[in-house]
Amino acid sequence: MARKPLTKPRKHASQERSRATVDALIEATARILVREGFDKASTNRIAEVAGVSVGSLYQYFPGKDALVAAVIERHHQEIMQVVRAALAEIASQPVKKGVRRLVAAAIEAHRIDPKLHRVLAEQIPRTGRLENVEAFNRETYALFRTYLEGHSDEIRMVDLGLAAFVCGTSIEALTHTAVLHRSDMLSDEAVGKLVDETTRLVVGYLQ
Amino acid sequence: MARKPLTKPRKHASQERSRATVDALIEATARILVREGFDKASTNRIAEVAGVSVGSLYQYFPGKDALVAAVIERHHQEIMQVVRAALAEIASQPVKKGVRRLVAAAIEAHRIDPKLHRVLAEQIPRTGRLENVEAFNRETYALFRTYLEGHSDEIRMVDLGLAAFVCGTSIEALTHTAVLHRSDMLSDEAVGKLVDETTRLVVGYLQ
DNA sequence: GGAAAATAAGAGCCATCGCTCACATTCTAT
DNA sequence: ATAGAATGTGAGCGATGGCTCTTATTTTCC
Known part of the structure; x- marks a missing residue:
């Protein structure tokens, strides 16, 4: 041939x-x-x-998919940079302070390019080669789990994988929904409240 | 003419x-x-x-959209039936028991037709006439908020709207993700654990 | 300076899709 | 029995989209 x-x-x-x-x-x-x-x-x-x-x-x-995948990749890199930085920063901080910082980072990450984030979340069919959106979440979970392992003395739970899943999913859902669908929660005051509440939710659960 | x-x-x-x-x-x-x-x-x-x-x-x-909208509508009706039934049932129950029942209902609802639910969540572009998926969530929030109002003596918070948002978003995200993306969490034992943890998360937050 | 490799251009092929329309069949009611 | 309404049919039109292929331009390297 x-x-x-x-x-x-x-x-x-x-x-x-x-x-x-x-x-x-x-x-x-x-x-x-x-x-x-x-x-x-x-x-x-x-x-x-x-x-x-x-x-x-x-x-x-x-093909077209590859273009979209490239956009997703670029956006996720930007987000992960923020998240990784926050996790590195809090590594040696106590849970209460650490979680608070992490929640703030999650909001910050969603604010990088909210419009794009929203389109990616709502309009892109997650099919074929585009279904690896989850892989990106896995990394966050793994990193957060590592953090929890380093602070297991502050935590009541045994199954840290489950704890990371519960906390990670909640933080992501709350910040995502607030930033993308609740424009009434974007004033500095409301954001502060949101950080307070999310932190309380998660810390209360862990301890 | x-x-x-x-x-x-x-x-x-x-x-x-x-x-x-x-x-x-x-x-x-x-x-x-x-x-x-x-x-x-x-x-x-x-x-x-x-x-x-x-x-x-x-x-x-x-047109095509109308067909898809009809499928969504039918599916949401089935889900809301489960959710409404649970909320009616718990109306006079204390928070701890009520939330537990509600979390179980959320899982049950996601299990009605998980494959369809997943396609609707991941592949349908939420655009044009199909963007009212949120309206459906609003009803759940409103109903849950009403429940909270009837139990405000058990709850530390003032802003029940915010509380309903935090709890509702978390419950939905956790049950959704678990049922649709974590097949390892679907054994009876794992589901029980999930209900336990989610309930603890939410109840701990409210009280 | 010139050959060959890399890059860019864009007309157009082919497949698909949403949708229409002229016509056929079945149902209802008198 | 039959008119007329309701329902069903499917070939095919017009539009669009993904993608190829030939041709043109630019860059590299000797």
Whole structure:
């Protein structure tokens, strides 16, 4: 069988020009998702907004899904940076203070790009190659569990995996819902209240 | 202007035959969503699976969205029946017992048709006419808040709206995630543990 | 300077999808 | 029995979308 050098290289960029093209495509995808919604994000439109041709698009991405996946990946990296930083910071802090800081970080993370976060959560079908959204949550759980292990003397529970699941899921759900669906909870005062309540919920549960 | 009797009547069914058609269409939509996923649910395919022609489909539904909306509606009615029953039952029970019963009901509700629930949660773009998924949650919150108001003497908090938000969001997130993404938590034993923990989380927070 | 590799362009193929419409069949009521 | 309403049929139109392929331009390297 002969090779297919023409269609195959749909992969890496090496020159600077092409890296710019790749960036423009990802950025355009994100913009369209936010401004026009998922079903307007056709490959033709993405290329158009990126100021690039469809042909170029398919040089670097095997299809539409890959573009969306790249946007998700980028967004999750940003979020995880905030979360990891917070977890590192609280490693040696007592539970009450640590959880409080973590809740604040969760809100901060959701505020990085709420509109994009919302589209990703509500409009992207989690199917096929896009179902690894959970994998990202697993990392958070694992990290938080490690934190709990280092503070097991402050905690009444035995099953720290379960504890991490309960706390992690609650914190994520509360901050996610508040930031994305309750604009009435976004004043500084209301956010403070939310942090208070969530912290109380979690700390009360752990101790 | 002349009337357009041909295209207009796309609405109600009166004979029994047509009611069967409508049911078959909704049922077919649900089946396809579960077995093949959202993007396979084209109007042609739905009609085919329902054993009906596309033309008939458009006699009763203005479009694909309406079909999906009907499936969502039916599913939510089933869920709300369980939730409302539980809330009615606990109305005069103390918080600890009541919350426990409510958590069990939430799990029960998610178990009615987990596969469909998952598809609805993960694959249906919440856009346009389909964004009223939240309205359904609001009812639960309102009902739960009413319960809390009747037991305010057992509760430390002042802002019962906020309390209902925190508790409702947590219960929903925990039961949803456990049933749909943690098959390891579905043994009788694990479910019991989950109910215990969720109840403790919420009751500890309220009191 | 020039060949070859890398990158970009974009017209257009092909498949699919939502939906219509002209027509066929069945039901209801007189 | 039969008119007319209700219901059912399905080929196919128009639009759109994903993606390919040929051709053009730019960059690299000698």
